[in-house]
Amino acid sequence: MKGTEASLESRIAVTSGVTVENVRDVFNTYGLPLVNTPARLRGLRLHRLRVSGVRTGSLDPGPFDTTLRFSSGLTALVAANLKGKTSVLELITWCLRGVPRGLQAGVRHWLTELDLDVVVARHPMGFRLDLMDGEITSAVVLTSPDVQALEAVRTPDPARDIIPAVRANSSDSFASQVQALMMDRLDLQPLVNSFNETGTQTHGWPSYYGSIYLPTGGDKVLLGDQAMSGLPGRLLQVFLDLPAAATLTRVKTAYDVRTAAYKNRRTAAEEAVSARQAEREQVEADLGVARARLAALGPADDGASLAELAAQAAALARQVADSQESWEELMQAHRRARKQRQRDAKILNDVTESATARLLFHGLDPKACPRCDQAIAEDRKSDERDTHACAVCLRPVAGDDEIPEEVTAEASQRLSESVITEDEAHEALEEAEAALARLTHDLEAVEERLRSARAVTQLPERLMAQEAVLRLEGALSVFPQLPAVAEDPVEATTIKVLGAGTQVLEGDSKSAASVLFAEVNKEILQLGRRFGITSLEAVEIDRSARLRVVKDGGVKDWFGKQSAGERLRLRIAVVIALLRVGARHGISTHPGLLLIDSPKAEEVQDLDAHTLLRELFILAAESDLQVLITTADSALAHDVLRDDHILEAAAGKPLW
Incomplete structure (x- = not known):
């Protein structure tokens, strides 16, 4: 490094409290010079x-x-x-x-x-x-x-x-x-x-x-x-x-520009968290009002049977919510298993037909650039198969393809395992779907019994109040919360x-x-x-x-x-x-x-x-x-x- 360049980058490093390497990285990213060169004559x-x-x-x-x-x-x-x-x-x-x-x-x-x-x-x-x-x-x-x-x-x-x-x-x-x-x-x-x-x-x-x-x-x-x-x-x-x-x-x-973009993103994230918290507080407030309205109605004449039905409905509502959450998790697991099976099938096909694929078989299979997180284009992956050029760095892939049978066998084994995993995930998903359908049917039946339990003047109002409480309790139990706004260290350094x-x-x-x-x-x-x-x-x-x-x-x-x-x-x-x-x-x-x-x-x-x-x-x-x-x-x-x-x-x- 020459004096002027070292002096400028070191002063920036001291002022910002980061390393000289950080300064160089940021300036290089933006194409900014760290050397002050005099302008040419402009006559x-x-x-x-x-x-x-x-x-x-x-x-x-x-x-x-x-x-x-x-x-x-x-x-x-x-x-x-x-x-x-x-x-x-x-x-x-x-x-x-x-x-x-x-x-x-x-x-x-x-x-x-x-x-x-x-x-x-x-x-x-x-x-x-x-x-x-x-x-x-x-x-x-x-x-x-x-x-x-x-x-x-x-x-x-x-x-x-x-x-x-x-x-x-x-x-x-x-x-x-x-x-x-x-x-x-x-x-x-x-x-x-x-x-x-x-x-x-x-x-x-x-x-x-x-x-x-x-x-x-x-x-x-x-x-x-x-x-x-x-x-x-x-x-x-x-x-x-x-x-x-x-x-x-x-x-x-x-x-x-970078500061304004950072402030806008942070403000948007904070507003989203605040909005979600406000929504939760509103649900809690609505639940308090619904419970007070139900309590104000007093006990029903047929208190024991209505209370039992209400308890059953509440329990079933919670079970439905839990079953729904479990079904969603199993659905995601099934999708992942299916994608893995499809990926393994493609890999088996690739290693069967391509020496390059066999050479890369035990390597990483990145979906995005490890440097900038941008997705790797499909044409690069095609070039990897067709021209033997790595989809990430574009360098040629070379090596000895001495054991193609072992690679093919291992790829086939992986596919067999992923097929089994997908089948198991599908069976679990079907069981969850059946359980969710059963619980939903039971909840609907109990709610119907609640609605028809008594033909008295107060019963419709009581049922509406009970349903409001159950609905709000269910909503509150599954209400998502956003994580607190986290700092991006790279952006902060920049x-x-x-x-x-x-x-x-x-x-x-x-x-x-x-x-x-x-x-x-x-x-x-x-x-x-x-x-x-x-x-x-x-x-x-x-x-x-x-x-x-x-x-x-x-x-x-x-x-x-x-x-x-x-x-x-x-x-x-x-x-x-x-x-x-x-x-x-x-x-x-x-x-x-x-x-x-x-x-x-x-x-x-x-x-x-x-x-x-x-x-x-x-x-x-x-x-x-x-x-x-x-x-x-x-x-x-x-x-x-x-x-x-x-x-x-x-x-x-x-x-x-």
């Missing part, structure tokens, strides 16, 4: 977008084939409103995310070909989509040693080492395959959370993508585009590779280990976060002010991605309570702050790509848009960040950015 860089098709409608109709090339740092997509700025972000999103986020249906129907060249975690990839009527008809994702080599290629070219990583013939197939591909290439784990206590929800690449394509200022989520299930907090692991963040999420989810693992990993994460987030808060504060929030005095972000904002003379409020413009600036400030701090500590794992749609649209009232754009341009260069923004303000873009950082449509024309 994501856009190089080229090509889109072709036929535009319909009254505005600029006709065929088009446009190529856009993206520089590093900040690039502005400039065009008038409704001229294709946002759709560029959506087309990029369709390729990278698998599905667009909000691409208009009419725009989709214009497209026939869509190409995107990117570098994903240092691996060049080319997305090639063929479309008809707004849906994918054919798609391939190409990989190549050189991103430039992909430019003129739309199909695989093995001679140039351009090979397919994904092939799809529908939109749904493309979406699912691309999402799996991006999770793999960017070394991301699914975000899993408990759901309805005993279930789980899994969130994949589309949830992560929300940290690349930032929501608008009107959205109140700080990170990503979903507030549900605590996803913003879990997306922090995209920006900062906090120690065991992904493992902590999985361990905590497993712990929550819950202890998962709980301790959550505690230890939570502590590690908190320790690292306390130092990192202090730096992050300073960065957010400085960036927020640089972006024009001059009243900003302090900020505080936590591991759940909740941001508390202090401004205007010490007034504290949450991120969601800020204006749309302030939310957008703070969201950008948070992303860049996380990237900067992560880079300083060598734990920055964000892909380094941001898509921001029309930031100026959120800044109508109070933003110096020049300040935001200028600072974002500087910070993108400093942080090795690629940012695409859209704007309709051509003057703003040219005032702040060089021409090689602007992709602009001709006046009044679409961007593509």
Whole structure:
């Protein structure tokens, strides 16, 4: 064992009070790692977008084939409103995310070909989509040693080492395959959370993508585009590779689900015991009432004969109950004997026809796996006979079959004995059935005599009272009781280990976060002010991605309570702050790509848009960040950015 692994498992063992072997068993069962390995680089860089098709409608109709090339740092997509700025972000999103986020249906129907060249975690990839009527008809994702080599290629070219990583013939197939591909290439784990206590929800690449394509200022989520299930907090692991963040999420989810399931089972068992006890107490109470009612009737005139009949009925009722119980036991014994006889007959047939069966004759004949208690499938048993493979472990059964006659003879002897046992059990069962029938007939006869003993006014009421007492006494005598709820030691150990693992990993994460987030808060504060929030005095972000904002003379409020413009600036400030701090500590794992749609649209009232754009341009260069923004303000873009950082449509024309 290496230091980190031994340290983590030993700390969990100490915290849970179990052995290190128990910790390993539980973590292995759930597929959880005991080693904290750093995430791979997740760089994501856009190089080229090509889109072709036929535009319909009254505005600029006709065929088009446009190529856009993206520089590093900040690039502005400039065009008038409704001229294709946002759709560029959506087309990029369709390729990278698998599905667009909000691409208009009419725009989709214009497209026939869509190409995107990117570098994903240092691996060049080319997305090639063929479309008809707004849906994918054919798609391939190409990989190549050189991103430039992909430019003129739309199909695989093995001679140039351009090979397919994904092939799809529908939109749904493309979406699912691309999402799996991006999770793999960017070394991301699914975000899993408990759901309805005993279930789980899994969130994949589309949830992560929300940290690349930032929501608008009107959205109140700080990170990503979903507030549900605590996803913003879990997306922090995209920006900062906090120690065991992904493992902590999985361990905590497993712990929550296992604990909830345990509590539900225990509660159900306790409720069953309580319900059974309540039923018994109710029968006892009813019996007390019935006895009191019978006693209140006083002695009958023909007390001696009625008392004798009542005593006979009570005795016979008890005998019937005992006989019924004995019959049920003998019925079970007969069924077991019959099953054993059938099993022995099958074994005799097997050992007569199969050498493998003879080799296994003196071994165990398990009906379930000794490890997990699941029943052994019939096809495995068939394979044991046909292919000589053990039904439990699947290993081949080999050995010398030197005494087949002795095995066959012993199997035959066993069958003879089981036949005798079955016959004896059947005879005993028939005797019990006859005895039960006889006692039942006697009880019915005595009850009939009781009912017809006297034709007096009180007799029916007395008989009803006597019958009620007898019935309740009989019910109470055979009333089953459930055993007390017992603890499952394996489950208890599992819950202890998962709980301790959550505690230890939570502590590690908190320790690292306390130092990192202090730096992050300073960065957010400085960036927020640089972006024009001059009243900003302090900020505080936590591991759940909740941001508390202090401004205007010490007034504290949450991120969601800020204006749309302030939310957008703070969201950008948070992303860049996380990237900067992560880079300083060598734990920055964000892909380094941001898509921001029309930031100026959120800044109508109070933003110096020049300040935001200028600072974002500087910070993108400093942080090795690629940012695409859209704007309709051509003057703003040219005032702040060089021409090689602007992709602009001709006046009044679409961007593509």
